[in-house]
Amino acid sequence: MAAVLEISLASLSSAVLAAAFTAWLMLRRVTGISRLLRQRMRSAAAREHLVAKVFDATSEGILVVDRDMRIVEANRAFAAMSGYERQHLIGQHPRIMQSGKQDADFYKTMWQGLLGSGQWQGKVWDKRCDGSLFAAHLTLSAVRDEMGKVQYYFGLFTDITEECVRQEEIEQMAFIDPLTRLPNRRLMEDRLQQALAFAARTEKLVAVCVMDLDGFKNVNDTFGHEAGDAVLVEVASRLQQVVRANDTVARLGGDEFVLLLAGLNDVSEAEEILERALAAVRAPVRLADEQPAYVSASIGLAIFPHDAQLADDLLRRSDAAMYAAKRQGRDRCKRAQSRPLA
Numbered sequence: 308m309a310a311v312l313e314i315s316l317a318s319l320s321s322a323v324l325a326a327a328f329t330a331w332l333m334l335r336r337v338t339g340i341s342r343l344l345r346q347r348m349r350s351a352a353a354r355e356h357l358v359a360k361v362f363d364a365t366s367e368g369i370l371v372v373d374r375d376m377r378i379v380e381a382n383r384a385f386a387a388m389s390g391y392e393r394q395h396l397i398g399q400h401p402r403i404m405q406s407g408k409q410d411a412d413f414y415k416t417m418w419q420g421l422l423g424s425g426q427w428q429g430k431v432w433d434k435r436c437d438g439s440l441f442a443a444h445l446t447l448s449a450v451r452d453e454m455g456k457v458q459y460y461f462g463l464f465t466d467i468t469e470e471c472v473r474q475e476e477i478e479q480m481a482f483i484d485p486l487t488r489l490p491n492r493r494l495m496e497d498r499l500q501q502a503l504a505f506a507a508r509t510e511k512l513v514a515v516c517v518m519d520l521d522g523f524k525n526v527n528d529t530f531g532h533e534a535g536d537a538v539l540v541e542v543a544s545r546l547q548q549v550v551r552a553n554d555t556v557a558r559l560g561g562d563e564f565v566l567l568l569a570g571l572n573d574v575s576e577a578e579e580i581l582e583r584a585l586a587a588v589r590a591p592v593r594l595a596d597e598q599p600a601y602v603s604a605s606i607g608l609a610i611f612p613h614d615a616q617l618a619d620d621l622l623r624r625s626d627a628a629m630y631a632a633k634r635q636g637r638d639r640c641k642r643a644q645s646r647p648l649a
């Protein structure tokens with residue numbers, strides 16, 4: 308391996324290395340190192356040798372592309388980051404690593420910056436050799452000759468995949484219920500607003516269904532909190548199976564859920580889905596020790612635009628109807644009253 312590296316480094320074009328190294332120094336502003344190196348690099352051969360060593364020793368990924376957008380050099384850190392062998396990258400267009408996460412506007416802005424000020428910085432998601440993605444803070448520089456003509460584009464990559472993944476998880480947690488992985492209240496409210504706007508344009512109906520489990524406390528009290536959690540997870544999964552692909556099942560907290568059924572032509576379509584939901588919740592849940600746990604559901608149903616037009620009013624009406632369903636004996640669905648809200 309070391310021998311192969313020696314050969315590969317020896318075969319680097321000194322022009323590419325010199326351009327890459329100059330740009331690297333520019334970017335890192337390592338003037339102290341620069342002065343030290345100048346003193347030490349007496350002969351051209353020694354300079355080239357040292358440049359090649361620095362090029363491969365840095366922990367940042369370096370990619371050099373010529374003006375025809377062919378990769379002419381990649382250092383060891385970039386190979387490790389991308390999963391590509393250096394020799395597989397040489398001659399390729401950088402688009403082989405395009406992840407599809409950035410749109411055309413992104414690249415337009417990038418090129419405007421690069422060709423305008425000669426530099427661009429930003430976050431990119433690229434695709435590794437094995438198809439997985441990595442995130443990098445990328446600094447791109449155009450390296451020009453004495454005539455001002457672009458010779459090379461030089462990219463400095465700092466791997467930020469771990470922090471980006473962590474950040475995405477944190478952002479997800481703001482919208483996802485951690486136990487059931489269902490949308491939480493915040494995301495449900497957002498989806499409801501979208502569904503109402505779409506329904507208003509298309510003259511369709513939206514069903515807002517607040518659901519509360521019956522007898523859930525008894526499961527906790529009899530089998531323990533963990534068994535209660537397992538029942539909530541199972542109920543969440545069953546509800547997702549009875550709704551259509553574009554509907555939303557959300558967990559508001561405790562044993563309370565909301566079903567948003569959008570794009571309906573008729574109230575009966577919602578009622579059919581809710582009958583299936585009642586049956587799905589009513590079926591016993593087998594706990595880890597094979598014991599059956601029994602719960603049922605009380606559901607309130609408010610229809611946009613008949614029962615209310617605003618999201619908050621629909622939720623309030625549906626909630627009131629759910630309590631009416633509880634009072635009338637549970638394990639049932641009750642439609643909201645269409646009288647004026649107090």
Ligand SMILES: Nc1nc2c(ncn2[C@@H]2O[C@H](COP(=O)(O)OP(=O)(O)OP(=O)(O)O)[C@@H](O)[C@H]2O)c(=O)[nH]1
Nearest residue numbers: 519520521522523524525527532533535536561562
């Ligand atoms: N296991 C578990 N229990 C929870 C969780 N969140 C809330 N609870 C419990 O869920 C229960 C909800 O209470 P209720 O809605 O009054 O219980 P219920 O027996 O369904 O009562 P009704 O709605 O009147 O039928 C309480 O005992 C809470 O402590 C959770 O995340 N996991």
